[in-house]
Amino acid sequence: MKKTLKIYRDDWREIASLPIMILLLIGLTLLPSVYAWVNIRAMWDPYENTSGIKVAIVNEDVGATIKNKHLNIGKQTVNKLKKNHKLGWTFVNREQAKKGIRNGTYYATLLIPRNFSKKISSIASNHPEKPTVTFTVNEKINAVTPKITKSGVSTVVNQVSNSFTKGVGQVIFSKFNEAGLMLQRKLPLIRQFEDKLFKLEQSLPEIKKIGTKITIIDQNFNDIQKKVQNVSKLKALTPKLDEAIPYLVKVNEQLPVLKEGIDSASDLNKRFTTVKNETDSQLNDILKKMIANIEEAKQQAKDKDRDQLQEIQTSLEELQTSLQNQSQSITDHLQPLNDLVTFNENQWPHLEDSVQKAALFAQNDWPSAQEKLSKAERFVHDELPKAGLLLHKAALAVKNDLPGLEAAVTSTAKKIRDFEKNSSVSQVITALRNDAKLESDFLASPLILKEKKLFPVPNYGSAMTPFYTLLALWVGGMLLISSLKVGRGEIEDSPGGLPFYYGRLLTFLTIGFFQGLVVSLGDLWIIHAYIRQPLAFVLFSIMLSIVFMIIIYTFSSFLGNIGKGLAVILLVLQFSSSGGTFPVAVTSSFFKHLNPFMPFTYGVSLLREASGGIITEVVVSDIVHLLLFPLIFLLLPLLFKNIFQKKPRNKKRARIFL
Structure with a gap:
């Protein structure tokens, strides 16, 4: 440890002894920061400064006429673009646009064709056509510009579509409103229709019975046709009836005389009957008395006189029998008069009434009856065959169509009931009568996008600060190993090279500490990047600088120039695999597999936590x-x-500067 610290002290003594080297170290500390600051500031807010991107607009739309109203949607689009400053819209003709996009004057062109309005308005026809707007972009000029121009043009196209949708929707919902008013006026009729439909459904069994009867009549129509031919026979009798009518009238006129004669005959019959009965009674009484007297005389007379009396008695008895027979004969001859009396009492009133009615019919109703009979005859000859054909068709309809009608009526009634359960015509009317303007606005923009920013970062430069800070720290480490000596060295009395490795590493880490401190403080105070947790950002930057310095220093110390090359390769790989610029999800599978093994992956995430807001488990x-x-x-x-620990050939102390 003492040897390691001695090497560290010697390095800083050497640095302090050479003022030019102090300036070099200051430059090595500041240069990576400048690299980060310049790049961050250069792309501080690029998407808010797109008005300088020129896009040529060519409007060739001649408009269209809809219901005597001229419409030019292309011109309306141009007027809207003149108020839109998101891109540098330039309004030129076709030739200027073609030339400008080829030589790079314009990044893109948008061509609105002649039939633009005509095709849009074709929605009112039976064959609507979609208009085509030609968007041309020069992708050679810049890699990002085509995306920006495409996004801007797409926004414009969407605005036109939304405006058109709103206009069409307002017309449609106005029609809906009118339909709602009409439904409201027709609501009583709709209710009547429902009632009649339900009644028809209830009457279906009776209709089926009628249909069955129609089928039976159709089957027996030939017999009916034969029977009604009697109408012709009846019509043939009308001349005879015409001849008989005057006689019938005369009979009716003579009825009182006939009645008077019948009444006289009845009186005569009564008188004959009375006289006959009285005569019969008187004769019978006389004969009975005479016979009784003879019987009494026979008892008192002699035998000779008795025989004579017997003969007289026999004659009287024969006379009595003869009188009785004559009386019966008279009665028989009076029987027609009795029948006439009975007829006069019982049947004459009916006969008289019938004759009178017949006479009245003949006088008053027979002409119209005769006309009806003629019509009936014509119907039998002319209309009955047609009626038979219609009846046959009706029978076929009963057979073929009635089941379908029954099913349709039942199904419709069921649907109406189901509809009434879930909603009502009144609700439909209410729905149709909504505000057309509000409904069309909703149709044009059915969604309200409520943007909620989680851990918001106000601009693109601040969002890219973590990545460029990391990049500056790695570049700073590579500048150090390129400018300062990294190698296996030793002090003359050193047993090996490990103390030198760790001692020189401390020197590099010290410089790396200041590199991390300078770049993070510059991010905060010089370019004013948005950092939500400034202290954490500074500490994390210093830590990352130390981590990167250990990696780069070890590569160079361990492998020399090959290690320096590996550090460069690692930088290149981390650029694409760390997710610093584009999400890893959009890169190739190679970089996706590298992502978990790259220090940039966790470094970018750590600085973003400090920049946008810390989640403890992510930081840990x-x-x-x-x-x-x-x-x-x-x-x-x-x-x-x-x-x-290999002994170097040169026993001199290793210097830090190349």
């Missing part, structure tokens, strides 16, 4: 990983001490 993890590197490189001389 980064420090632990970083400390592994000096631990490994400090142990290398012990593991390979034979290399460091």
Whole structure:
């Protein structure tokens, strides 16, 4: 340890003895910082200074006419670009744009074609066409500029699209509003339709029955057609009926006379019957008395007189029988009169009423009935076949279409019920009648991007400060090993080279300490980078400078010029694999695999923690990983001490300056 410290003291005595060397060390301390500060300041806020990037705009749009209104969207776009200062928009013709982009005057060109408005307005037609805007970029000029110009042009195109979407949306939602008003006016009709549909659904069984009857009628139509042919026969009888009608009228007129005759016959019958009955009764009584007297006389008379009386009695009895027969004959002859009396009492009123009605019908209704009969005959001959055809079609419809109709009605009714369960026509009307302007604004920009910055860094330069600070520290270490002597040396009485290695390392670490201190303080006070934890940033920078110095010094001390070359190679590899500029995720798999083994990976992360805001577990993890590197490189001389303990040819004390 004493020999190591002695070498360290001798190095600083030598430095102090040479003022020019002091200036050199000051330069070696400041130069890496200047490298970092210049680069950080050069890209301090590049994305806020893009107005100098010239983009040529060529507008050839001639406009279009929609519903007698002229529209030129290309001109509207140009007017918007004149108010947009994110890029250096320059408005030229096609030839100027073509020449300017080739010679580098313009980084990009945007060509709005002649049919731009026409194609956009084609959305109102049945065959809408998308307009094409030609964006040309000269990628030879710069690697980043094409991305910036493309982003700016894309923003403009999106603005045009959003404006168009907003305009179209306002028209559409205005139509929706009108539709809502119409629905509101038609709401009673809609309700009626619903009611009728539900009633139709309820009537489907009855409709099916009617359909069945139609099918049966269609099947029996031939029989019906045969039966209705009787209409023609009935029509043929109308002349005879016409002839009979006058007689019927006359009969009706003679009915009172006929009634009077029938009434007289009835009276006559009654009188005949009365006389007959009285005569029969009187004759029977006389005969009975005479027979009784003869019977009494027979008992008192002699035998001879008795025989005569017997003959008389027999004659009287025969006369009585004859009178009875004659009475019956008279009764039989009076029977038609009795029937006439019965007819007069029972059937005559009905007959009289029927004849009167028939006469009235013949006089009043027969002409119209005759006309209807003629129409019926014409219907049978002319319309009935057509009706049969329609009936057949109806039967086919019942067979083929009624099931589909039934399914459609049932399905529609179910959908209406389901719709009414989840919402209502009133809700639809309310939705349609929303504010058209608000709805179109929403359609053009359906999302509001709420940007929430976690660990915010205000500008690009501050965001790149951790990486360029690390780069400056590594470059500073490489400048030291290139300007100061690094090699195996010893004091004359030294038993080996390990004390020299550690002693000279302390010298380099001291210079590295100041390099880290200067660059971090300059980041804070000279270029005013945003650092949320300044003290931590300074301490982390010093620690990283020491870690890098151990790595670079050991490479050079252990392998000489080869080690210096390895330090350069390691710098190049870390540039792409550490995620300092671009995320490691966008690099190739080779650099992704290198990433966990590079000190820059943890150094960039550590300084970013101090810059944006510290997360303790991240800081601890980064420090632990970083400390592994000096631990490994400090142990290398012990593991390979034979290399460091070889006796040099020159026994003189090794000087620090080349």
